[in-house]
Amino acid sequence: MDAFYASVATRDRPELRDVPVIVGGGYRGVILSANYHARAYGVRSGMPSTRARRLCPDAVRVPADHELFGTVSRAVVENFRRVTPQVEVVSLDEAFLDVRGSTRRLGTPIEIAEHLRAVIHDEQGITCSVGVAASISVAKLASRRAKPDGVVVVPPQEITSFLHPLDVGELYGVGEKTQAVLHRLGLVTVGDVAHTPLRTLQRAVGEGLGRMLHDLAWGRDTRAVTPGRVSVFGYGGDPDKSMGAQETFGRDIDDREVILREVLTLSAKVAERMRVAGVAGRTVSLTVRFADFTTLTRARTIPEATDVTQEIYRAAVRLYDALGLQRARLRLVGVRVEGLVPRSSVHRQGVLGERDRGWSEADRAVDRATRRFGRAAVQPASLLDRAAGRDEASSTGPPGARSERSTGEAPLPVGTKSSEHS
DNA sequence: TCTGGGGTCCTAGGACCC
DNA sequence: TCTGGGGTCCTAGGACCC
Numbered sequence: 001m002d003a004f005y006a007s008v009a010t011r012d013r014p015e016l017r018d019v020p021v022i023v024g025g026g027y028r029g030v031i032l033s034a035n036y037h038a039r040a041y042g043v044r045s046g047m048p049s050t051r052a053r054r055l056c057p058d059a060v061r062v063p064a065d066h067e068l069f070g071t072v073s074r075a076v077v078e079n080f081r082r083v084t085p086q087v088e089v090v091s092l093d094e095a096f097l098d099v100r101g102s103t104r105r106l107g108t109p110i111e112i113a114e115h116l117r118a119v120i121h122d123e124q125g126i127t128c129s130v131g132v133a134a135s136i137s138v139a140k141l142a143s144r145r146a147k148p149d150g151v152v153v154v155p156p157q158e159i160t161s162f163l164h165p166l167d168v169g170e171l172y173g174v175g176e177k178t179q180a181v182l183h184r185l186g187l188v189t190v191g192d193v194a195h196t197p198l199r200t201l202q203r204a205v206g207e208g209l210g211r212m213l214h215d216l217a218w219g220r221d222t223r224a225v226t227p228g229r230v231s232v233f234g235y236g237g238d239p240d241k242s243m244g245a246q247e248t249f250g251r252d253i254d255d256r257e258v259i260l261r262e263v264l265t266l267s268a269k270v271a272e273r274m275r276v277a278g279v280a281g282r283t284v285s286l287t288v289r290f291a292d293f294t295t296l297t298r299a300r301t302i303p304e305a306t307d308v309t310q311e312i313y314r315a316a317v318r319l320y321d322a323l324g325l326q327r328a329r330l331r332l333v334g335v336r337v338e339g340l341v342p343r344s345s346v347h348r349q350g351v352l353g354e355r356d357r358g359w360s361e362a363d364r365a366v367d368r369a370t371r372r373f374g375r376a377a378v379q380p381a382s383l384l385d386r387a388a389g390r391d392e393a394s395s396t397g398p399p400g401a402r403s404e405r406s407t408g409e410a411p412l413p414v415g416t417k418s419s420e421h422s
Numbered sequence: 423t424c425t426g427g428g429g430t431c432c433t434a435g436g437a438c439c440c
Numbered sequence: 441t442c443t444g445g446g447g448t449c450c451t452a453g454g455a456c457c458c
Contacts, residue, residue, distance in 0.1 A: 030426050045458090048424045091458045175456050208432060209455090231429085232458095246427060283450085293425070299451060334427090430457080439447080 001076065002148040004093035005033035007126040008072050009062045020059040025049035028248055032064050036148055070234055072124050077235070079119050083112055088225045089235045096136050098225035113151045135221035137172055138163070144170070159219035164191030171216050178205055193217040239340065240277065244285075245269045246334025252291040254327040260317060264380055266335040267313035275367060279340040280305035284315035287334035288323065298323065299338070305346045309380075310359045312337060 001007065005023045010016040016035075022043060024032030031052050034043040041056035052059070073092040080087045083106060086098035099112050106112050113130035120128050127149040131142025134156050141163070146152040154162045168187055169179045181204055187193050193201065194217035202210030215221065231237030245266040253259055263286070274280060285299035298319040306312065316335050369378045 025426080028423075028426080030424095032426090046426085048426095050423055051425085053423095094458080173456070177455060206433070233428095240429080242429070244428075248426065285451095295453090297452065301450065332426090336429095428458085430455105432455085433453090435451090437448100437450085439449105440445105 001093040001120075001126055001128045003033055003035050003039070004073075004126070005064060005069060006035040006038075006062075008069055008124075009033075009065060010035065011125040016060055016062070020056050021062055022049075022052055022056070022059045023062050024064040025052065025061075027250065034059070072126070074234060075124060076120055076128075079116060079123070083116065085227060086225050087227055088229055089232050089237075090230055091232055096139065096225045110151060110153055117149075117151070133159070135219065136223055136225065137216050137221040138219055140172070141166065141170055160191075160194070163217060163219055164189060164194060166190045168193055168213075171213055173209055173212055173216075178209065181205055190217045239279065239342075241340055242281070242336055242338040243270050243273055243277070243279075243340065244334060244336025246287060246332055246336075248289075248332045249330065252329035252331050254329045256325075259330060259333055260320065261382055262333050263316050263320060263335060264309075264313050265383060266333065267316055268309045268380065270335055270337055271307055271309040271312050271363065272367060272370075274307040274337060274340070275343075275363065277340075278343050280307040280343045280346045281337035281340045282306075283338040284312050284319070285336045285338060286316045286319040287332070287336070288320075288325070288330050289332035291329040291331050293331065295332075296323065301339075304348060305339070305341055305343075307343060307363070308359045309363055 006021050009023050010021050018037065020038035020041065020043070021035040022031050022038055023034070024030075025047075026049065029049055030046050031043070031049050033045050034052065034056075038052075038056050038059045041059075043052045043056050043059065069092055077087065077089055077095065080095055080097055084097055084099055084102045086101065088096040090096065097112075099106075099109050102112060103109065106115065109132045113132055117128055117130060120126065129143050129146035129148060130151045131139040131144070131146055131154070132151065133139040133142050133154040138154050138159055142152040142154045166189060168174055168182050168190055171190060171193070174182070182188075182193065185196070185200075185204055187196060193213055196214075198210065198214050201214055204210065205213065228235070228237050231240055247262055247266060249262070253262075282303075282305045283299055283301045285297055287295060287297045289295040300315050300319055302311070302315055312335065366378045
């Protein structure tokens, strides 16, 4: 899709059609998308909103509506699947289709491309661009070339003449850092990479990446379109290998108590998603980012896989304390659980002295309650007054009204907002 | 008002085992 | 009497993608 989030966010607002529009990206954030009017000013997805604002002060800001994005995305993917079941969904706004099996029924790949573009335009009111080629990587580059609202076909005999003039940064796997390394070697175009000895390339960027770039630069890409490979929200895909959550604070924080409350919030969020997905994991990792943006991660593997909020939280707190931060100002904190396996494959070892009904059962009760009564229904007690603070901020109460908290220790008890459900 | 949040994969070193 | 080779697991950091 072309400027997907921006297109969807403005499709029912004709008054925004001819003005620069920026989607998402509030305080301390990055923008999600920008329409082509805004891009003309140099605004790009992923750009800090402050910078976008500087580049294009007149842009209209539109909030992200993820539910709507998902709905439109699913409708578009349905259109793809009517062409072929061989659809690999890469993200909400991008997919690969292997149409070899569809040409007899639907015509040439170009005809299929134009058909899809027309249907998506008519049904969803947004435009998209299509690259047609004999491999995934070339099709992807061709689609980029086709934007906005176009089709680019790269026939097999034109692959190298299409690829070689492109900037190395266009290649999959070449980001800012790798591009700088290649530029230092005097490699600016894809053709330069293609004509560099493999070993030289591998010395510069590593064995695996060097091999991949050399292949891609010659259009060698035999990977098949694989339906359901990537896990995109709502499309299934392979099981996740890790799940995590992180949060950038509104302002940098040096207070252990505040930081650990966030760690608990994140642990609960991750654990709940794990329980919904039916997975458990053994390695808990904690990420902290300091005010100067330097970032540390620490990981600890526990004896048995868990999906229990308190166990993840306890491991994360140990990692945090082991850092020995002396009131360093943190910009971000994150919790991730890795090495996920199906929960059904985990058999818990009974521990002497441990209650056989414990936090795991409590978590499940909390899950049931929040499903029925909403997220605020049951929370760790240590998070309750903060939740109240949020309510105040969003409604009428004084934002500063917060009660004193006792200690930084163990926000263990599960509290309830209403006495009815415990 | 500089730099989100969700992920994956690779590399490299050390511990440990056979 | 001075140090092999292969494998796995764990940790930390980094790069990248959407």
